Structures are given as C-alpha cells and as structure tokens.
Amino acid sequence: MTPRSMPWQRLPSSPTSDVIPPEPGPDPAVPPLPPEIAGWFAARGWRVRRHQWEMLAKAREGRHALLVADTGAGKTLAGFLPTLCDFAPSSGPGPGDGLHTLYVSPLKALAQDVKRNLLTPIEDIGLPIRVETRSGDTPSDRKKRQRERPPHILLTTPESLSLLLSYPESAELFAGLKRIVIDEVHAFATDKRGDLLALSLARLHALAPQAQRVALSATLANPRDFQEWLAPQSGEDGEIAAADLVLGEVGADPEVEILLPIEERVPWGGHAGRWAVPQLYEAIKANRTTLLFTNTRFLAEFIFQCLWEANEDHLPIGIHHGSLSTEARRKVEEAMSRGELRALVCTASLDLGIDWGDIDLVVQMGAPKGASRLLQRIGRAGHRLDTPSRAVLVPGNRFEFLEAIAAKQAVDEGQRDGEAFRPGSLDVLAQHVMACACAAPFHEDALLAEVRSALAYSWVDQATFARVLSFVSNGGYALKAYDRFQRIVRAKDGTWRLAHPNQAQRHRMNAGIIVDSEMLNVRFKNGRSLGKVEERFAAQLSPGDTFFFAGMSLEVEGVKDMDVVVRAAKKSATIPSYGGLRLPLTTHLATRVQGLLADRAGWGLFPDDVREWLEMQDYRSRLPAPGELLVESFPHGGKHYTAYYTFEGWNANQSLGMLITRRMEDRGLLPGGFVANDYCLAVWGLRAVTDPVPLLSPDILTDEFVEWVTESHLLRRAFREVAVISGLVERQQPGTRKTGKQVTFSTDLIYDVLKKYEPDHVLIEAAWADARARMTDVGRLAALLERSERELVHVTLDRVSPLAVPVMTMIGREAVPQGAVDDELLLEAEGLIAAAMRPDLPLEGD
Structure with missing residues (x-):
C-alpha cells in the first residue's frame, strides 16, 4: 500500500464491467443535421455522438425515449437537439410563437445552468429561440407574462409545472407543445415529486397528445422501470407501454480515491471527517476548483467553517445549500460558472447535472450511502466523456471506510443502485385534482381516465377516485359540516368546479410537495436576506446569541414574526441543524459492506488499524456474513x-x-x-x-x-x-x-x-x-x-x-x-x- 505520508491512499480498482462501447457515428436512417447546426459542431471540433443521432431519430419518429448516458456525454444537448433543428432557418418555416419545448428538472439551480448552456448554441447559430426559467424564485410579473406570451423553451420544476397547469389559460398555453425533456429523472421519479410530475404529464398528454416525452439520466440501475413510468398508459389491453431506451457511448472510467489520516488512526466514530481538513486544504491549493459534497446542511456549514479557519492563503471558497437565500445561491453559482472560486462546499443542492467544466476534483465528506449518488457527484468533475472524473472519499469512521470501499468498487464495476417505484400517493392525487379544478370544470370519468394514464396511478379504481373527490370536495364524512373544507362542488351538468373563485388563489399559495419544518428568515436590519433556519432552532435564540450561517458569524439582534434579525459577529461556534430524513444506506451498498467483512483475504489491503479491528472482532466474536x-x-x-x-x-x-x-x-x-x-x-x-x-x-x-x-x-x-x-x-x-x-x-x-x-x-x-x-x-x-x-x-x-x-x-x-x-x-x-x-x-x- 501507499505509505501513510501520502495525501491519500489509492486502493486498487475492481475489474471494470464487461461493457462493449457502441460504435460512434450517425444513424444512416436519420436525415442530416441542418447546415447551421452541423457547422456549429464543426467549429467547436465536436462530433455528433451516436446517442445524440439516435435521440434525433426518435424525435423525428415521434417516439418517447429514455437516454441513459455517462456524465459529460452531452445528454442535455441530445434532449434539446431536435428542438434546435426545428428552429434552424434551413429547416423551413419555423414553429412560430408559442411554447415548443418544456424542460423539467429536480433543481432550480440545474434549470439556471441549462439555460446558460442552451443560450450558447442559440446565440452562436443565431436561432430565433427564446428561453426562460420558471420556479419559485421567478418574479410574479414574469410568471404572468409567461402565461400570456410564453417562451419557445420553458425550463421549470415539477411543482412550478403543476401550478402552471392550474391556470385557465393552460389549455391554450400547452396546446402546441412538441417536446417534454425530463432531466436527471432518477432523482425524483420514484418519490412524491415524481407522482406530481406523472400526473402533470398525464394532463399534458390530454392537452397536447402530440408531445414527445424524453428523459435523461446517468445513473439508472433499472432502466425498464423508468421506460414504463415515462410512457403514457392506454389501459385498454392491460399491457404496460414503455418508452424506447437509448444507451450512450461509454466514457472514461472515474478515478476514485479514499483519503486516510496521515499519522492518526481511522476514527472509531463521528461522521464529519474533520480530521481531513488540512489534507483537503492542500488538495484545494493543488487544483483549480474543488467541489466538496456533504450529506447535510449542518455539515456544509461546519466543513466550510473548518476550511475557512485553515485558509491561510485567503483562497476564494464558497458554500451552497438549499436553505440559503436565492440571492446567495445565485451569486455562488455565477462565481462558479466564471471560474472565480477555488472550492465550493455544498449539499445535494448541486448533485445533479451542473456543468462547470473547470472542476478538477470532487470530494465526498462522509459516506455516500449509494453507488448511484456517488457516481452522480463524481460526474461534476471534468464533465467530459473522454476525461476521467476524479473524486476523493473522506470516511468519518471505520464503518464508513468500509462503505467507501464498497461504493468505490461498485463505481469501478459500473454497478448502480436506486429506489424502487411504489404506487402513487393519494395526497398528491388530491392536490392534482384541485389544480385541475382551478384550471377548468372537469368530468369525473374523463379525469379518472387521464389520471390512470400515469403508471403510478393506473391502480386507482372508480371507488378510490370517488373517495379522493369526496375529500377534495368537502374534507370527507367527518369534516363536511365545516365550511372551510368546501373546495369543489358538482354542478347540475355533472362537472366538478370550484366552490368559490378564491379557492384558486388559496390552492396556488399552498400547493407543493416538499414539506420542510417551518422556517424563519435570517436577515440583516437593512433587509438583506441570507436564507432560512428552522423554527425550532430560532426558538432557542435570544438577542446577543451568535451562530454560524451562510459562511458568516452572526449575532442575533432580535426574533420578530418570521424573521431572525442579525448583524455580523467576530466569532461563533453554534451552527443551525436541520430536521429531515437521513440519506438511507442502499441495500446494494449494505450487501457489499457485509461482503468486505467476510472477505478475510481482502483485509490485507486495509489500513493496519482497520485490519486489526476486524481481526480482533473475528478473534473475540465473529463477523456477520452476507445474509x-x-x-x-x-x-x-x-x-x-x-x-x-x-x-x-x-x-x-x-x-x-x-x-x-x-x-x-x-x-x-x-x-x-x-x-x-x-x-x-x-x-x-x-x-x-x-x-x-x-x-x-x-x-x-x-x-x-x-x-x-x-x-x-x-x-x-x-x-x-x-x-x-x-x-x-x-x-x-x-x-x-x-x-x-x-x-x-x-x-x-x-x-x-x-x-x-x-x-x-x-x-x-x-x-x-x-x-x-x-x-x-x-x-x-x-x-x-x-x-x-x-x-x-x-x-x-x-x-x-x-x-x-x-x-x-x-x-x-x-x-x-x-x-x-x-x-x-x-x-x-x-x-x-x-x-x-x-x-x-x-x-x-x-
């Protein structure tokens, strides 16, 4: 093994998966690219990759398609290439005004990043395409304008799409929709946000049956399940429809290393990996840009503080997580895109698809909890198909060291893990039914058929749907006597409609899937917002207390209504912690860790203290075997x-x-x-x-x-x-x-x-x-x-x-x-x- 004096130890790679890369090149059955777009590729020294040709062919056939390709393979461009071709002047009369392509991502930051990258070919080629984003951060006047004069390409999230569908003008807005691109589909298709998106897709299919659905991902263990989830279901013959699968060209294998203490022992407990800060700081100095992932917002603030204390060279280091203000996140994202930061500490808020090509190194603080999650994060480095992505894992304790090895082996072998699909949730269905009522009156049978066209809700029968309608209507049997639960009514013509017009506003103000603990704003006296902390943390604060947040030491001036008013402080030790579920250890990684415990011959590759730990366990008791x-x-x-x-x-x-x-x-x-x-x-x-x-x-x-x-x-x-x-x-x-x-x-x-x-x-x-x-x-x-x-x-x-x-x-x-x-x-x-x-x-x- 490499001596402990090295910055980190590199464990040998496992055998790579037996995958034969497909031959690159265009599909001869696909018409050539418009000359403007072909010239743009040539001017950049790029070739159209085989999977991009294949996605173009699927679009021209009107087929729904799922693209699974490595990070840096040009998945996003593959999803949008048919749209760019549609607007090329040499292709004939353009599509004209109106919404042409809808892009849905799990993260607002990803939508912003995609917009930046999309504008490059659009401006270089001179295509007449307007691109806009729509999320919770979009000003209300712009949202109103988008409904009246939509862009050609709209980039949004599942929640914002559902709200957009709740407006009466949605039927006209989406009538001419040609393409729906769902990015990083693995990140949300299996949870309640995926349920909401599935129902929105069903609504879009009713409004624009010609629209083609496209989904993109780099980390799917079970593509067939996602192919079925993506396709609309007819329900006529009982067979499950599925989108076509397109596999991308295979890229360079990632280079994954595991960091170990130079002189100390691998910790027995803890999760932060604080011991690694001096070594990580040296790595930051040795690379242009380093991205450090943590599994919680608390750890992001904690590791940032530790790095800042070690930052003798005053390197520009940033922090990014979901509780920071929109202004703070945008500022960091723009600084990263300009190459102005040497390091960025972040959470899952930057897990997906962010294309910052100058990132040399990705660091995972603590155990990754899943091979697919690790692969996704590794892909942020390099972000080029032919360049290996470099990553370092920092285990917080001895079990996390074993988990890091298991995750590295899974990545080396091309193995993936992921969440299983489950039946769609009834609370999400109730929210969708209310959104449909806000848009226009509906017939019960027609909406049920529409809902059942989403695979997640194909199980819903008439009796179940009637129960949901009864709940949305008046709260159900035990609550119907209370006027405040009366939301929709059945009219004389048999349609369901809003009980009062103000119900639409109430729905739009409260709709959403993510139910965090209640949050209070953290702001300076001048009104500048830094982000949010949970109510339970804010309740413990009194004037004069200090805490560390958004990379700054802050002193509390007062807590008023929903605001924590602060000013800058010299020093602070307390860091807000946040509730929420822990990232679960996947069954796939858990099985691999047990396999490592049972493989006594492999212990020789472990650090001496870890090997001694396992040998003493074997001597004193026994080791848990797989199963x-x-x-x-x-x-x-x-x-x-x-x-x-x-x-x-x-x-x-x-x-x-x-x-x-x-x-x-x-x-x-x-x-x-x-x-x-x-x-x-x-x-x-x-x-x-x-x-x-x-x-x-x-x-x-x-x-x-x-x-x-x-x-x-x-x-x-x-x-x-x-x-x-x-x-x-x-x-x-x-x-x-x-x-x-x-x-x-x-x-x-x-x-x-x-x-x-x-x-x-x-x-x-x-x-x-x-x-x-x-x-x-x-x-x-x-x-x-x-x-x-x-x-x-x-x-x-x-x-x-x-x-x-x-x-x-x-x-x-x-x-x-x-x-x-x-x-x-x-x-x-x-x-x-x-x-x-x-x-x-x-x-x-x-």
Whole structure:
C-alpha cells in the first residue's frame, strides 16, 4: 500500500464491467443535421455522438425515449437537439410563437445552468429561440407574462409545472407543445415529486397528445422501470407501454480515491471527517476548483467553517445549500460558472447535472450511502466523456471506510443502485385534482381516465377516485359540516368546479410537495436576506446569541414574526441543524459492506488499524456474513447490551429499536434505551437478553408495529405532511403565514377527529402509507425479521466487542448535530476501545 505520508491512499480498482462501447457515428436512417447546426459542431471540433443521432431519430419518429448516458456525454444537448433543428432557418418555416419545448428538472439551480448552456448554441447559430426559467424564485410579473406570451423553451420544476397547469389559460398555453425533456429523472421519479410530475404529464398528454416525452439520466440501475413510468398508459389491453431506451457511448472510467489520516488512526466514530481538513486544504491549493459534497446542511456549514479557519492563503471558497437565500445561491453559482472560486462546499443542492467544466476534483465528506449518488457527484468533475472524473472519499469512521470501499468498487464495476417505484400517493392525487379544478370544470370519468394514464396511478379504481373527490370536495364524512373544507362542488351538468373563485388563489399559495419544518428568515436590519433556519432552532435564540450561517458569524439582534434579525459577529461556534430524513444506506451498498467483512483475504489491503479491528472482532466474536443476522450480548457499565448487526439503514434500525424495547418491557427485561447507525442497533437494559429470537419474530409488524405507529408521533407527523400536501391544512393565506406550531396544532386536532369518527379517511390511509414506506423502512425491516428466523446467530461475550464500539460511542449523543463532537467522542471512548481491543484487560465495573 501507499505509505501513510501520502495525501491519500489509492486502493486498487475492481475489474471494470464487461461493457462493449457502441460504435460512434450517425444513424444512416436519420436525415442530416441542418447546415447551421452541423457547422456549429464543426467549429467547436465536436462530433455528433451516436446517442445524440439516435435521440434525433426518435424525435423525428415521434417516439418517447429514455437516454441513459455517462456524465459529460452531452445528454442535455441530445434532449434539446431536435428542438434546435426545428428552429434552424434551413429547416423551413419555423414553429412560430408559442411554447415548443418544456424542460423539467429536480433543481432550480440545474434549470439556471441549462439555460446558460442552451443560450450558447442559440446565440452562436443565431436561432430565433427564446428561453426562460420558471420556479419559485421567478418574479410574479414574469410568471404572468409567461402565461400570456410564453417562451419557445420553458425550463421549470415539477411543482412550478403543476401550478402552471392550474391556470385557465393552460389549455391554450400547452396546446402546441412538441417536446417534454425530463432531466436527471432518477432523482425524483420514484418519490412524491415524481407522482406530481406523472400526473402533470398525464394532463399534458390530454392537452397536447402530440408531445414527445424524453428523459435523461446517468445513473439508472433499472432502466425498464423508468421506460414504463415515462410512457403514457392506454389501459385498454392491460399491457404496460414503455418508452424506447437509448444507451450512450461509454466514457472514461472515474478515478476514485479514499483519503486516510496521515499519522492518526481511522476514527472509531463521528461522521464529519474533520480530521481531513488540512489534507483537503492542500488538495484545494493543488487544483483549480474543488467541489466538496456533504450529506447535510449542518455539515456544509461546519466543513466550510473548518476550511475557512485553515485558509491561510485567503483562497476564494464558497458554500451552497438549499436553505440559503436565492440571492446567495445565485451569486455562488455565477462565481462558479466564471471560474472565480477555488472550492465550493455544498449539499445535494448541486448533485445533479451542473456543468462547470473547470472542476478538477470532487470530494465526498462522509459516506455516500449509494453507488448511484456517488457516481452522480463524481460526474461534476471534468464533465467530459473522454476525461476521467476524479473524486476523493473522506470516511468519518471505520464503518464508513468500509462503505467507501464498497461504493468505490461498485463505481469501478459500473454497478448502480436506486429506489424502487411504489404506487402513487393519494395526497398528491388530491392536490392534482384541485389544480385541475382551478384550471377548468372537469368530468369525473374523463379525469379518472387521464389520471390512470400515469403508471403510478393506473391502480386507482372508480371507488378510490370517488373517495379522493369526496375529500377534495368537502374534507370527507367527518369534516363536511365545516365550511372551510368546501373546495369543489358538482354542478347540475355533472362537472366538478370550484366552490368559490378564491379557492384558486388559496390552492396556488399552498400547493407543493416538499414539506420542510417551518422556517424563519435570517436577515440583516437593512433587509438583506441570507436564507432560512428552522423554527425550532430560532426558538432557542435570544438577542446577543451568535451562530454560524451562510459562511458568516452572526449575532442575533432580535426574533420578530418570521424573521431572525442579525448583524455580523467576530466569532461563533453554534451552527443551525436541520430536521429531515437521513440519506438511507442502499441495500446494494449494505450487501457489499457485509461482503468486505467476510472477505478475510481482502483485509490485507486495509489500513493496519482497520485490519486489526476486524481481526480482533473475528478473534473475540465473529463477523456477520452476507445474509446472516449477527446478535451480540455483553455487559458494560452495570447494564446489559445487545447489538444487532442489521445493515438495514438508520431508519429501519430506529424502528426496530422502538419495537424491541416494547417487547423487552413486556417480558420484564427493563429496557433503558437504544442507539442506532446504518449498520447496527444497540439496545440496553437492566436484565440480559438470553434469547433474542422472540424479540424479532415477524409478528412484531402486525401487532406491536401497528400499535406503536398509532400511538407514536410517526403517524401524526405523517398526517401533518399529507394534510399539507393535499390542501386540507393551509400554511399560507393572503398577508399571513402559519407557524409550524399552528400547523401542527391544526393537523393534530383534525387527526384526532378522523381517528375517532372516520378511521378509513383517505388521508389516514395516505399517512399510513408514508409511515410504513418512508419513515420506517418497513419493507427492509420485514425482510430482516424474516431472515432472522433462519439466519440469526447469537454470541454472548464478557465485554463489548470491537465491532460494537462505533455504535456504542454514540450513546448520549444522538441529539447532538453530526460533526459537533467528533474530537471529544474519541477521548471519552478510550476506555471502551481498550476493553474491546485488548483481550487481557478486564472491563471496569463488571
């Protein structure tokens, strides 16, 4: 191995996937490019790639198509090339005025970046095309003008598209639409934003049946599922329609390295990777531009602060995440596009498709949690098909080191992972029905047929749709007596229409899919906005308190209404943390990590301290084999601990911990609590668990799970979200906005009414679907419990095992923001580590 004195160690690559690159060149059946566009390619020294020719052919045939191609392969240009050709003067009379092409992306920043890149060929060639963006950041006067005089190409997001479809002029606006380009489709097709987009596509198909659908992605593990999702379904013969698949030319293999401490040991716990800052700063100095990805907004602010403290050369370093103000994000994006920054610390806000060609190096702080996510982030470096993208992974602890190796191997082998599709959500359907009513009266049967043309909602039958309509109409049986829930009515001609014209404004003010915790603006006294922090964080602030945000130290002057008024401060240590779900460890990576643990021959490539850790675990206990559930029981500090090595992710482990402690209590084992990470769950109590099998029987999901979810905050939180998405509870009204506490109070009251008088309400059903599928990873939990009946191995030890140390170091720190206590964590865990790694050392207190 490379000596530790090197900036980072490079582990050997796994064999590359057995993929034969297709021969480049035009399809002879495709008419040649217009001379203006062919000349533009030639002037830049470019050739039209084979997949770009193929996408042009699909467009001319009117076929829906999914393009899967590596980063830097020109996917976006492939999606827009047919549009550019349509407007070329040599192609004959142009399409004229009106909306021609609609582009949908998951990120506002990506739409802005695509606009910049699209304008280059349009201006160079002199094409008569107007391009505009539309998102939540677009001024209202421009939005109004776009409805009256639309551009030829409109770049938008799923939420903004849904709102645009809610206007009466939408039928005329979209009537001449020719093409719909969906970028980075993997990023949102499988979640509720994908549900909303699927319904919007169904509406567009009704308004413009001639429009061709195109989707683009670099990281799909299951293209066939996305081909079916993309195509409109007829529902006539029962067969599932699918878009055509186009595979791109294969690019250069990425170069992925794993950073290790030069002299120190790989950390036992923590997630921030703070130890790596000196080495990363040297890497920033050695490259033109470095992009540093973090998995949370807190870590973005934390790592930026650490880098800024190390920035002796005063290099221009920026920060970008979703809670910063539009002005702050745009400023950073424009500085990056001009090549003015040496480094940028960011979150998933810049995951997708951003084309900044001068990025030399991508750094992933902490574990990537998925091979596809890592590949997407790596692709931001170089952004050219024939140039390897360079990336460095910075593991925060020993399990993350194994996860980094697993992710690197998956990337080297061309393997992908991704979320599975699930049935469309009923709360999103309710929001869509209301949007349709805002646009124009509708017939129930016609709208149902339209909804069912989206694969995600092809399961919706007439009875289910009638329940949704009843809810949108008056809130349902238990709520229909209240006037404020009366939103649509059935007219004498049988059509459904708005109960009052003001319902349209109320819908547009509150529609959306992303339900974050309530946010307060952070601004200076002069009104300049820096971004937003969560209400729960702001509630703890008093005048004179300081915190670090948007890359600056700030002092609180006051908290008024929905604003935190601040001024610059000299120093601050507190950083706002944000709620929200953790990135889940994919099943694919979890399986690979277990494979690494079982591959003893491969341990020789690991750093000495990691190898010793695994060897001592093998000597003291055993290592969990693939498909096996290892359970360890041991005493520590006067308590009895049980460690379950599930590898099913934090969400599933949290749920399992709650269920196991309930069963322990019923059996008199006096549970004290639990702590979990992605790999392991540790539960402790005053009495030892001698047989874990009864605690893990699968009936736990039909008995205790239902009782626990019903009693816990989970279902109430899920109901709060579906109530907001469906429009039952409004966050915003003209001139005022409800606080998070007010929204929660309203939804809790309604939840209690429905639970008592209408337990089968459509929103209770939607909340249960969320609680099961998203908040608790119940699918993975069920598979784990089924496996435990066959493959459970229980080991009883006299003290803590080496493999349990990373999760044990988290006890007492679950509520502390990640990265805040990494240094202290190691100091306090010294005794625990010594007990685990030295067989001759008696455990103190046992």
